[in-house]
Amino acid sequence: MSSNSQKKGFGATIWDYLTTVDHKKIAILYLISGGFFFLVGGVEAMLIRIQLMKAGNDFLSAGTYNEVLTMHGTTMIFLAAMPILLAFMNAVSPLQIGARDVAFPFLNSLGFWLFFFGGVFLNLSWFLGGAPDAGWTNYASLALASEGHGIDFYSLGLTISGFGTLIAGINFLVTIINMRAPGMTYMRMPLFTWTTFVASALILLAFPPLTVGIFFMVFDRLFGANFFDVTMGGNTIIWEHFFWIFGHPEVYILVLPAFGIFSEIFAIFSRKRLFGYTALVFATILIGFYGFMVWAHHMFTVGLGPTANAVFALATMIIAVPTGIKIFNWLLTIWGGSISFTVPMIYAVAFIPSFVAGGVTGVMQAIAPLDYQLHDSYFIVAHFHYVIVGGVVLAILAGTHLYWPKMFGTMLSEKLGKWTFWFFFIGFHLTFFIQHFLGLMGMPRRVYTFGADQGWDLFNAISSVGALFMAIGVIILLVNVVMTVAKNERVGNDPWGDGRTLEWAIPSPPPFYNFAQTPLVRGLDPYWIEKMEGNKEGMVYAEPLGDIHMPNGSFIPFVISLGMFIASFGAMYFMDDKAWALPVLIGGLAITFGSMLVRSLKDDLGFHVTKEELIADNERIQREARALEGGKKGGLK
Amino acid sequence: MDLNKRYTPQTWPDHPETATLEGKNKFVGFWLLLAAETVTFASLFATYLALKDKGPSGMEFSAAGLFELPLVFAMTMILLTSSLTSVYAIYHMKNHNFKAMQAWLGITVLLGLAFLGLEIYEFNHYVHLGFGYTNSAFSSAFYTLVGTHGAHVVFGLSWFIALMIRNAKRGLNMYNAPKFYLAALYWHFIDVVWVFIFTVVYLMGVIG
Amino acid sequence: MAHDTHDIHRSRAEFEFIKKKRAAEMRGQLTSFAMMIFLTLIAFTLVAADFSTYLIVPIILLLAAIQVVLQLYHFMHMSNKGHGMMAFFMFSGMFVAFMTIIAMVTIVWW
Numbered sequence: 001m002s003s004n005s006q007k008k009g010f011g012a013t014i015w016d017y018l019t020t021v022d023h024k025k026i027a028i029l030y031l032i033s034g035g036f037f038f039l040v041g042g043v044e045a046m047l048i049r050i051q052l053m054k055a056g057n058d059f060l061s062a063g064t065y066n067e068v069l070t071m072h073g074t075t076m077i078f079l080a081a082m083p084i085l086l087a088f089m090n091a092v093s094p095l096q097i098g099a100r101d102v103a104f105p106f107l108n109s110l111g112f113w114l115f116f117f118g119g120v121f122l123n124l125s126w127f128l129g130g131a132p133d134a135g136w137t138n139y140a141s142l143a144l145a146s147e148g149h150g151i152d153f154y155s156l157g158l159t160i161s162g163f164g165t166l167i168a169g170i171n172f173l174v175t176i177i178n179m180r181a182p183g184m185t186y187m188r189m190p191l192f193t194w195t196t197f198v199a200s201a202l203i204l205l206a207f208p209p210l211t212v213g214i215f216f217m218v219f220d221r222l223f224g225a226n227f228f229d230v231t232m233g234g235n236t237i238i239w240e241h242f243f244w245i246f247g248h249p250e251v252y253i254l255v256l257p258a259f260g261i262f263s264e265i266f267a268i269f270s271r272k273r274l275f276g277y278t279a280l281v282f283a284t285i286l287i288g289f290y291g292f293m294v295w296a297h298h299m300f301t302v303g304l305g306p307t308a309n310a311v312f313a314l315a316t317m318i319i320a321v322p323t324g325i326k327i328f329n330w331l332l333t334i335w336g337g338s339i340s341f342t343v344p345m346i347y348a349v350a351f352i353p354s355f356v357a358g359g360v361t362g363v364m365q366a367i368a369p370l371d372y373q374l375h376d377s378y379f380i381v382a383h384f385h386y387v388i389v390g391g392v393v394l395a396i397l398a399g400t401h402l403y404w405p406k407m408f409g410t411m412l413s414e415k416l417g418k419w420t421f422w423f424f425f426i427g428f429h430l431t432f433f434i435q436h437f438l439g440l441m442g443m444p445r446r447v448y449t450f451g452a453d454q455g456w457d458l459f460n461a462i463s464s465v466g467a468l469f470m471a472i473g474v475i476i477l478l479v480n481v482v483m484t485v486a487k488n489e490r491v492g493n494d495p496w497g498d499g500r501t502l503e504w505a506i507p508s509p510p511p512f513y514n515f516a517q518t519p520l521v522r523g524l525d526p527y528w529i530e531k532m533e534g535n536k537e538g539m540v541y542a543e544p545l546g547d548i549h550m551p552n553g554s555f556i557p558f559v560i561s562l563g564m565f566i567a568s569f570g571a572m573y574f575m576d577d578k579a580w581a582l583p584v585l586i587g588g589l590a591i592t593f594g595s596m597l598v599r600s601l602k603d604d605l606g607f608h609v610t611k612e613e614l615i616a617d618n619e620r621i622q623r624e625a626r627a628l629e630g631g632k633k634g635g636l637k
Numbered sequence: 638m639d640l641n642k643r644y645t646p647q648t649w650p651d652h653p654e655t656a657t658l659e660g661k662n663k664f665v666g667f668w669l670l671l672a673a674e675t676v677t678f679a680s681l682f683a684t685y686l687a688l689k690d691k692g693p694s695g696m697e698f699s700a701a702g703l704f705e706l707p708l709v710f711a712m713t714m715i716l717l718t719s720s721l722t723s724v725y726a727i728y729h730m731k732n733h734n735f736k737a738m739q740a741w742l743g744i745t746v747l748l749g750l751a752f753l754g755l756e757i758y759e760f761n762h763y764v765h766l767g768f769g770y771t772n773s774a775f776s777s778a779f780y781t782l783v784g785t786h787g788a789h790v791v792f793g794l795s796w797f798i799a800l801m802i803r804n805a806k807r808g809l810n811m812y813n814a815p816k817f818y819l820a821a822l823y824w825h826f827i828d829v830v831w832v833f834i835f836t837v838v839y840l841m842g843v844i845g
Numbered sequence: 846m847a848h849d850t851h852d853i854h855r856s857r858a859e860f861e862f863i864k865k866k867r868a869a870e871m872r873g874q875l876t877s878f879a880m881m882i883f884l885t886l887i888a889f890t891l892v893a894a895d896f897s898t899y900l901i902v903p904i905i906l907l908l909a910a911i912q913v914v915l916q917l918y919h920f921m922h923m924s925n926k927g928h929g930m931m932a933f934f935m936f937s938g939m940f941v942a943f944m945t946i947i948a949m950v951t952i953v954w955w
């Protein structure tokens with residue numbers, strides 16, 4: 001039984017995390033592993049920028065460049081951005097709806113470990129004969145021609161981690177549908193929870209096409225199928241469709257939670273209710289739907305025919321409308337607010353112009369004839385970095401500062417945070433703004449070098465300097481984290497002082513059962529309402545204090561994922577006629593299915609936290625809070 | 638939740654599958670999974686349609702020449718009937734009649750096994766004709782689509798059997814009622830997919 | 846998560862009523878089953894009778910759709926109350942499914 005108060009040995013802590021089903025601890029696991037992969041992807045980015053620093057550079061060979069480029073994109077999207085957002089979703093959205101846990105705590109843990117092992121598998125390619133080199137889009141004509149096992153690492157690794165993501169999506173959907181506290185109607189849900197909901201719905205419906213496409217890839221490469229092999233009647237365009245039917249919703253899976261984080265920040269630090277809450281919610285839902293109708297804008301130059309191009313161009317332009325609605329709502333939330341420029345707020349304010357710039361280039365690319373010029377040039381690279389870095393990564397950095405106290409009970413330094421911000425923000429625009437012009441000047445993307453006579457030297461050099469700035473920003477953030485952990489100055493429930501939603505009504509970090517009593521929600525921004533009414537107790541409760549039912553921890557998710565990890569090696573070396581490949585494949589699957597069987601046959605009914613334990617725990621919390629008040633005041637002011 | 642709590646038909650709730658929060662969560666989550674499965678199968682159908690009759694030049698196989706309707710008709714009838722028998726099983730589950738439920742599930746499993754046997758026979762037959770998995774884009778798409786459905790049948794049958802054996806001694810309770818309900822739901826979904834398979838793959842295949 | 850079911854104690858009459866209602870429902874299920882079989886028979890017969898392809902294809906697709914509706918709404922109870930959200934997600938899934946299939950039968954070979 002986990003309890004935050006008692007000190008545990010190192011081994012016991014590790015075991016606790018290996019077996020935890022607590023959404024708050026799983027959030028920390030996601031944050032650490034996502035953060036690690038973010039650093040890996042960042043190093044890869046630096047390698048790319050070093051190679052492109054000057055004309056004719058030979059820092060990376062052409063082949064290595066392809067690998068680094070592919071792994072950078074794949075790592076950043078699948079192993080860094082999504083998991084870190086899942087960390088925040090796990091840490092915050094169950095609290096925001098007043099739930100004691102997610103709907104499927106066991107599956108939550110399974111989702112994490114699948115992602116983790118998938119990511120590790122993918123990255124092992126560096127040490128086992130070479131990484132994938134067909135781009136993060138892995139187009140079939142390149143992928144089938146790629147030698148070695150790089151592509152197989154890609155497909156098997158993403159299959160495993162994709163299952164993990166799908167499980168996470170279903171989990172959040174059910175949690176939000178079924179486990180909202182009394183009074184928490186859909187139209188009272190905080191925007192971060194809403195975006196979690198819609199992003200999860202996109203995961204639910206967008207990951208299956210990717211999984212199917214990847215399965216075809218695995219079967220084509222390893223088991224002699226012919227889906228993409230033109231000489232055998234296959235068609236390589238099928239891959240492109242599946243990839244983008246997934247791929248476009250994927251960009252919204254990333255950016256919607258980012259929107260959610262910024263919506264929270266704007267409201268908190270303007271000390272105002274979100275302007276146009278209803279419009280923001282419906283814009284989110286609308287974006288979710290449109291997200292599935294525009295994928296072919298990535299394929300304008302494939303030759304789908306003028307009708308298809310026109311239809312998809314139009315649909316793509318329409319999607320900018322709900323996005324624009326959101327921008328205006330945020331601006332009007334700030335308008336007339338009593339603003340405090342904390343680090344999260346600075347990120348949020350910086351996000352608006354950056355993201356708008358990315359949206360505008362997006363609409364430009366949506367004009368199919370123009371896209372014939374822009375496609376596969378650095379203009380595209382500039383566009384998607386403006387939306388992904390200017391939208392998603394800024395949100396991740398902002399969210400790290402905003403939710404750090406809720407997740408760890410300490411505050412990141414505001415001062416270092418501002419240094420990180422300025423380095424990162426300036427570096428970001430320095431790196432990518434100029435790439436628009438490189439693109440217009442004709443520099444193609446995904447090419448490992450360029451000639452001195454092409455006139456691209458200066459702009460590339462500037463771009464590389466910008467990347468260095470971003471790296472410095474990230475290093476300062478790491479220093480910040482280390483210092484904060486070392487200092488370990490505890491904070492109270494509402495360290496920002498202006499929290500509006502339920503997560504700020506309980507201790508930081510919350511006890512493992514979250515809410516001793518389920519709160520009663522009386523409107524949008526429920527905690528703010530109670531504060532305004534001078535409620536001393538913090539919240540109104542929907543139930544008397546009583547026993548709480550909690551799930552047991554389990555090691556099985558780890559084992560299930562490990563089995564898939566092992567089986568993947570068997571599948572991959574199968575085509576090399578290695579004698580051990582088949583036994584390894586079967587053995588791995590046996591581990592997976594065996595542990596699933598154990599799980600389903602063994603009853604696991606969880607345990608109860610008794611009323612007495614709750615009362616004792618509450619006294620401890622009160623004591624700690626008083627100590628905090630007596631000593632240095634936690635929080636900002 | 639108390640596993641040892643005994644119910645009678647009088648105290649058994651109307652909707653045992655959603656009577657507890659755990660049950661309700663499983664129930665909603667499972668439907669969402671079915672929505673994802675819908676997209677999965679749609680992707681497989683879409684690929685099949687794109688690659689139907691496509692192969693290396695001079696390929697001798699085509700849907701029109703390959704498929705035989707009598708076998709497919711038999712498989713269809715068997716699977717449809719098994720869908721009905723699983724409805725009977727759930728009917729008895731709701732009436733808290735454990736024995737009858739197990740019996741109908743048993744029949745469902747037998748029908749499912751019969752279906753599976755015919756499918757294996759069919760695949761085996763095609764392979765002997767030379768229409769192997771690696772023969773052409775058409776063969777890869779066909780086996781992957783129909784085979785994925787077959788894998789679902791295998792999973793559904795294993796699920797039924799595991800549930801029947803696991804609970805044979807202890808009867809129905811609030812903990813396993815949702816599981817029986819969902820396994821039956823899964824079985825219906827398998828039937829839904831088959832309806833499209835016999836229509837799109839076999840019937841539309843035969844008419845060319 | 847501690848909310849277990851509240852204990853139910855039905856009166857004799859109540860119990861008999863519910864049982865009857867279930868039995869009536871079951872008869873309804875049998876009717877749907879009969880219809881499914883019937884629709885299947887029509888589909889196979891149409892194909893066996895060798896009508897024009899352009900006639901058969903839309904008809905058998907329609908028959909399949911009807912059968913699926915029967916499965917979803919009767920066998921799988923999607924019309925019952927408390928299924929609203931599920932229906933929403935199923936239809937969203939069908940929408941994505943539809944887009945995917947349309948794309949693959951129209952624009953992949955261009």
Ligand code: HEM
Pocket residue numbers: 137251252254255297298316317319320323358359360361362363365366371374375376380383384387388391392
């Ligand atoms: C206003 C909304 C947007 C529009 C109209 C739009 C439009 C486009 C178009 C037409 C392309 C294809 C360009 C080409 O390859 O020729 C593209 C590429 C891309 N977009 Fe967007 N986009 C929008 C928002 C976003 C967002 C929010 C993200 C991510 C958070 C995003 C991420 C990407 C990525 C990653 C690519 C490049 C994919 C690749 O080829 O590797 N876009 N966008």
Ligand SMILES: [Cu+2]
Pocket residue numbers: 247248251294295297298
């Ligand atoms: Cu797109």
